[in-house]
Amino acid sequence: MTLNILVAFKIVPDETLIKISGDKVDLNVPVKISTYDKNAIEEGLELREKYGGKVIGISVGVNDRKTIREALAMGLDEVISITPKTYADALATAKLISEEAKGYDLLIFGESSTDGGDSAVGPMVGEILGYPVITYVRRVEIQDGFLVAERNLTPEVEEVKAKLPCVISVTGEANTPRIPTLKQIMESGKKKVVAKEVEIASSSRLVNLTPYFVPRKKVIIEGKLEEQVQKVVEILRGNL
Amino acid sequence: MIVVYSTDQEKFKKLSGFAQTLSDEVIGVAPFRDNHVKKLIVAKTEDLAVETISEQRPSLVLLSEGKREVTVGARVAARLNAPFSSSCNSLKVEGGKVVVERLGFGGVVKATVELSTPAVVVIQPPDSESREFETEIHEYEGKGKMEILNTKRQTSTVNLQSAKVIVSVGRGIGGKENVKYAEELAQVLNAALAGSRPVTAELKWLPEDRQVGLSGTKVRPKVYIAVGISGQPQHLAGMKDSGLVIAVNKDKNAPIVENADYTVIADAIEFCKAITEALKK
Known part of the structure; x- marks a missing residue:
């Protein structure tokens, strides 16, 4: 059988570049495909290579052309880009994706995004559509219309089976996301992007964002190993 | 009414104690038997937990930190058409709204989020005393959408x-x-x-x-x-x-x-x- 797959990916500020100054958080930094969503894309592509079919991407939120092109260059056939006019929380995002998600055999999400990181949108979409929800998947195969997956639920590992269509979320260990070749990057410009602007209400609200840090002494201990060791032993004795 | 859910007995006890500081009416849902709530519904799988928690029509669902809990919580939120927040480290109820604090962006940022009720929250609760009850226990039976072929519990090597x-x-x-x-x-x-x-x-x-x-x-x-x-x-x-x-x-x-x-x-x-x-x- 061939598979029609929908992969959701989120475009997020690169968390390693977020700037903190005083009590202000500057999120106006370069964006990227959220880390584990790259694993979701990769999983979709590997399943297409194995079983045939199509892999369509869907992204709700920031409509960054360059990042969408990166996802297309990895190998997605097409991307649906949805931009809500106001803040969309996890449930609102799930509703928007659900509207576009009918008719697919498999919906793939990353285990968590690197911004909010609620790990919620995938399971919510599954519930809205009434599909089986299989999260934290690290290995997956398709057998006669059924999906068999291994979930990593540290400290448990669980093998499950469910009838397609279903929703899965994949972990970072599921695969190694490919890096597009120059040719793929060039060709990605010709692929289709369906862009939509929508209105949706959210039932939660971000009240504020503040930098989170615990003040530290930041003392550097250099010098001879014996002296360094002596110093740390003293520090430990004073704190244990 | 608050429903608490955890797949870890220690966390369940702590979470129940915390829930009881917020409401007199607390129902527990867990895959095991426990006596730190007045009423407990035993639901063995995620699918069954989602069903039974949603059926209670709670105004607040509290779940402990954990992968199964996050999955169950998000699904329940979709069922109840309720907002959801995970990885929270504080929660208070203010003027009919639930206000939580959580870290975001890889822990660089602290976010305060306001949720309308009913709300679903995954939280590492503050230490609260937990009482024991003559618990009324129900078993929730049923069939889920996914079949569990096997579960291997890797021996936990550390706490x-x-x-x-x-x-x-x-x-x-x-x-x-x-x-x-x-x-x-x-x-x-x-x-x-x-x-x-x-x-x-x-x-x-x-x-x-x-x-x-x-x-x-x-x-x-x-x-x-x-x-x-x-x-x-x-x-x-x-x-x-x-x-x-x-x-x-x-x-x-x-x-x-x-x-x-x-x-x-x-x-x-x-x-x-x-x-x-x-x-x-």
Whole structure:
């Protein structure tokens, strides 16, 4: 059988570049495909290579052309880009994706995004559509219309089976996301992007964002190993 | 009415205690029997837990930290058409709204989120006393959408959440064969041995339940010793609340320096060997 797959990916500020100054958080930094969503894309592509079919991407939120092109260059056939006019929380995002998600055999999400990181949108979409929800998947195969997956639920590992269509979320260990070749990057410009602007209400609200840090002494201990060791032993004795 | 759900008996007890500080009407849902709530519904699988929690029509659902809990919580939220927030570390009810605090962006940012009710929240609850009850227990039977072929419980090798001292290893230790030097240090300190995501989930130098970080365990020991850990935001998110942080790193410019009280600029292995000897004396 061939598979029609929908992969959701989120475009997020690169968390390693977020700037903190005083009590202000500057999120106006370069964006990227959220880390584990790259694993979701990769999983979709590997399943297409194995079983045939199509892999369509869907992204709700920031409509960054360059990042969408990166996802297309990895190998997605097409991307649906949805931009809500106001803040969309996890449930609102799930509703928007659900509207576009009918008719697919498999919906793939990353285990968590690197911004909010609620790990919620995938399971919510599954519930809205009434599909089986299989999260934290690290290995997956398709057998006669059924999906068999291994979930990593540290400290448990669980093998499950469910009838397609279903929703899965994949972990970072599921695969190694490919890096597009120059040719793929060039060709990605010709692929289709369906862009939509929508209105949706959210039932939660971000009240504020503040930098989170615990003040530290930041003392550097250099010098001879014996002296360094002596110093740390003293520090430990004073704190244990 | 509040529903609490956890697949971990210890966390269930703590969460029930916390829920009872918010409401007199608390119903527990768990895959095991327990007597820290007045009424408990035993639901063995995620699918069954989603069904029974949703059927209670709660105004608030509280779940403990955990992968199954997050999955169940998000599904229940979709069923109840309710907002959802995970990884929360505080919660209060204000004017009919639920206000939570959680970390975001790999732990760099603290977010305050306001949820309308009903709301679903995954939280590491504050310590609260939990009472025992003559619990009324119901078994919730049914069939889920997914068939569980088998569940292997990997023996848990450590309890990082209760450790007073943690020695944590990063890629800078150089190889699996070198982890033993950090382990020996942990032994003389009576500390738990942990690791960063690369060392645990990716390179398998240590079992995965020893992972500290955003996708692992969030720890708050009295002393945290980071050996060969550069200090990526995902790691910092898991250890920021530690009491005293001591780092050992070759690189003076590693981000861990900004997040440690003391950073020893040294080779991780040499330092571990030398301090282990010194502490034995």
